Amino acid sequence: MKVVLVHGIFNTGHVMGILKRRLQRAGHQCFSPTVAPFDGRHGIEVAAKSLREQIDAEFGADDDIVLVGFSMGGIVGRYYLQYLGGAERVSQFFSLSAPHNGSYWAYLPYPSKGVRQLRPNSEFLLELAQSEAVLDKVKLYSFWTPFDFTIVPSSSSVWQIAENRRFMVFLHLSIIFSRRIANEISHRLDLAV
Numbered sequence: 001m002k003v004v005l006v007h008g009i010f011n012t013g014h015v016m017g018i019l020k021r022r023l024q025r026a027g028h029q030c031f032s033p034t035v036a037p038f039d040g041r042h043g044i045e046v047a048a049k050s051l052r053e054q055i056d057a058e059f060g061a062d063d064d065i066v067l068v069g070f071s072m073g074g075i076v077g078r079y080y081l082q083y084l085g086g087a088e089r090v091s092q093f094f095s096l097s098a099p100h101n102g103s104y105w106a107y108l109p110y111p112s113k114g115v116r117q118l119r120p121n122s123e124f125l126l127e128l129a130q131s132e133a134v135l136d137k138v139k140l141y142s143f144w145t146p147f148d149f150t151i152v153p154s155s156s157s158v159w160q161i162a163e164n165r166r167f168m169v170f171l172h173l174s175i176i177f178s179r180r181i182a183n184e185i186s187h188r189l190d191l192a193v
Contacts, residue, residue: 008071040114074098
């Protein structure tokens with residue numbers, strides 16, 4: 001499987017390195033681009049366009065892929081799927097600690113459109129929820145932890161249309177370092193072959 005790993009805010013593609021290596025050892029071809037700008041200052045839409053351009057450069061415009069999005073990267077991934085044609089080529093989408101229903105941390109005073117878009121009940125998230133019908137052919141997973149102190153409340157990672165799995169992982173960033181999460185993703189990729 002060709003797997004694209006999308007990092008969260010204030011990170012680069014390098015933060016996905018451990019997960020990438022674990023999936024590669026399981027036989028999957030992985031790509032972890034750095035989505036610019038990495039703080040989301042121009043909005044989720046711009047980040048998603050950067051993601052699409054890099055996926056197309058790496059794998060062409062037609063190859064089937066699997067998408068894994070961590071934190072804000074999960075929302076960037078959703079925008080790519082729902083508005084930029086990604087749902088036509090993505091068979092499975094794994095969101096890891098993504099704020100599908102927003103996070104109260106997004107009210108902190110940081111000059112970033114992307115951060116404001118992640119506030120609970122933001123116009124952006126509400127519009128994203130209204131356009132989910134295009135995802136009907138994509139297998140959706142949302143992996144989250146109740147011990148996530150960045151997605152507040154942590155239950156904001158529960159995505160109504162996805163298969164939700166709760167993992168007892170401590171702290172937000174730890175979800176991408178978890179061997180159990182990597183094994184679960186790899187297992188589900190193997191089942192799809």
